[in-house]
Amino acid sequence: MKRLFAILLLSIFTLQAQAEHVRVRLFSNAKIDAITLSFDLGSYNLYGDNSTLLESEVSEGRSVELRPDNQKVRIVVGGDDYGSFSSIRLEATDTACIVCLDPRNQKSRTYEGNIEVTAPKSGNLLIINEVEFETYIAGVVQSEIYGNQSDIFRIQAVISRTWALRNMQKHKAEGYNFCDYVHCQAYNNRCVRPDIMLGTIQSSGETIVDTDGNLIDTPFHSNSGGQTANSEDVWKAALPYLRSVEDTFSYRMRQSDWTKTISTERWLNYFAKNHKLNTSDPAIRNELLTFAQPQRKARIAGVALTKVRSDWQLKSTFFTVTLDEKTNSVILNGHGYGHGVGLSQEGTIRMVGLGYDYETIIQHYYTGAQIHRDANVEHHYVENYVRQIAQIIEEDKQKQTQVKSKKDDWLGRLFRLRDREEREEVYEENSEDNERTWEYDW
Numbered sequence: 213m214k215r216l217f218a219i220l221l222l223s224i225f226t227l228q229a230q231a232e233h234v235r236v237r238l239f240s241n242a243k244i245d246a247i248t249l250s251f252d253l254g255s256y257n258l259y260g261d262n263s264t265l266l267e268s269e270v271s272e273g274r275s276v277e278l279r280p281d282n283q284k285v286r287i288v289v290g291g292d293d294y295g296s297f298s299s300i301r302l303e304a305t306d307t308a309c310i311v312c313l314d315p316r317n318q319k320s321r322t323y324e325g326n327i328e329v330t331a332p333k334s335g336n337l338l339i340i341n342e343v344e345f346e347t348y349i350a351g352v353v354q355s356e357i358y359g360n361q362s363d364i365f366r367i368q369a370v371i372s373r374t375w376a377l378r379n380m381q382k383h384k385a386e387g388y389n390f391c392d393y394v395h396c397q398a399y400n401n402r403c404v405r406p407d408i409m410l411g412t413i414q415s416s417g418e419t420i421v422d423t424d425g426n427l428i429d430t431p432f433h434s435n436s437g438g439q440t441a442n443s444e445d446v447w448k449a450a451l452p453y454l455r456s457v458e459d460t461f462s463y464r465m466r467q468s469d470w471t472k473t474i475s476t477e478r479w480l481n482y483f484a485k486n487h488k489l490n491t492s493d494p495a496i497r498n499e500l501l502t503f504a505q506p507q508r509k510a511r512i513a514g515v516a517l518t519k520v521r522s523d524w525q526l527k528s529t530f531f532t533v534t535l536d537e538k539t540n541s542v543i544l545n546g547h548g549y550g551h552g553v554g555l556s557q558e559g560t561i562r563m564v565g566l567g568y569d570y571e572t573i574i575q576h577y578y579t580g581a582q583i584h585r586d587a588n589v590e591h592h593y594v595e596n597y598v599r600q601i602a603q604i605i606e607e608d609k610q611k612q613t614q615v616k617s618k619k620d621d622w623l624g625r626l627f628r629l630r631d632r633e634e635r636e637e638v639y640e641e642n643s644e645d646n647e648r649t650w651e652y653d654w
Contacts, residue, residue, distance in 0.1 A: 240391035254309030260297035280331035350403035365411025371430040417589030435467035436556040437548025445510035465558035467549035503533040
């Protein structure tokens with residue numbers, strides 16, 4: 213199969229960071245002591261210690277079982293024990309290959325690209341997905357935001373791409389670029405939604421820069437609660453593009469409001485023991501029991517609200533405190549979810565729904581920032597793929613009740629479409645393409 217889609221992906225990287233592939237640690241927040249790999253689309257070559265070919269073109273119907281063995285990885289393929297190796301690598305034989313990873317005691321996931329497994333620590337596997345950069349970005353967008361309009365996904369794609377290019381070496385010392393947890397960006401699966409891929413491709417070659425043309429830091433959070441936070445109120449640095457702004461667009465969304473009730477004694481004891489405050493002092497006691505934030509603040513009675521949020525596992529630092537004398541408790545009435553700096557995802561969803569344009573939304577949350585569009589992007593490829601994915605979305609809307617097979621996966625359909633267009637052949641569906649054994653939910 214021709215790799216025209218790969219040509220598109222390789223043409224859209226921005227500025228000086230020409231990343232063709234990235235290495236992402238999977239299941240980074242879990243201990244994996246056994247995993248089974250199966251194959252949903254395409255085939256893989258299986259190597260031990262990087263160069264020893266163990267199996268060629270392993271595909272649907274086969275399974276690979278891996279487990280740690282004294283800092284090596286023991287591999288069993290289809291019931292046959294191949295022994296232990298320092299590393300195991302599955303290399304995709306083509307662009308449209310999908311592998312399913314099913315770890316013990318974890319929910320299974322599917323990914324594109326190559327898989328590399330080692331066991332640097334006794335009893336645990338370290339799993340790396342080597343994947344094309346834009347494929348990674350689409351998976352991040354799917355993991356990080358909800359919605360049903362392409363501009364929502366386009367905005368998330370440009371801020372996730374900007375963050376990734378700025379932080380490409382974050383885990384360099386550990387042998388990969390990013391983890392799949394919120395320490396970097398969530399990457400919980402390959403992109404299975406064509407509307408998300410549509411938004412990602414629409415943002416091709418776009419990043420966010422400051423007035424000097426440098427990539428900015430692009431933090432985001434679920435919901436600001438009505439006002440975003442200054443960067444220095446949450447972290448150390450005061451950045452000119454991360455200023456607190458009024459954000460009424462975050463009102464009346466899923467994560468807009470929350471409450472938490474705590475006994476008055478526990479609340480006061482926390483500040484007395486953990487922060488050495490004299491809670492018998494009337495002024496201190498009054499502030500702790502009647503704290504209000506008509507505008508976001510950084511501290512309560514001199515204590516950083518970020519520390520209070522962490523210790524009490526609160527959804528945000530944007531809350532007021534009310535004393536309930538009848539129950540001898542304090543009620544925390546909070547707003548928003550997350551650190552509050554930068555872009556509010558639910559505010560973005562509301563703004564898109566109200567018809568605000570893409571750049572206006574980004575500039576609302578990142579003060580003074582600009583969209584940089586890479587002049588090297590081949591826009592005719594972008595436009596072609598946008599049309600084709602839009603066509604796939606429209607076709608699927610007409611077939612919402614139809615059970616889809618693995619071979620009807622939208623990515624596979626797109627690759628077959630591009631392949632036959634290049635060869636100028638007429639594609640005819642066969643029995644495999646029509647099998648009706650697998651249903652997925654967007």
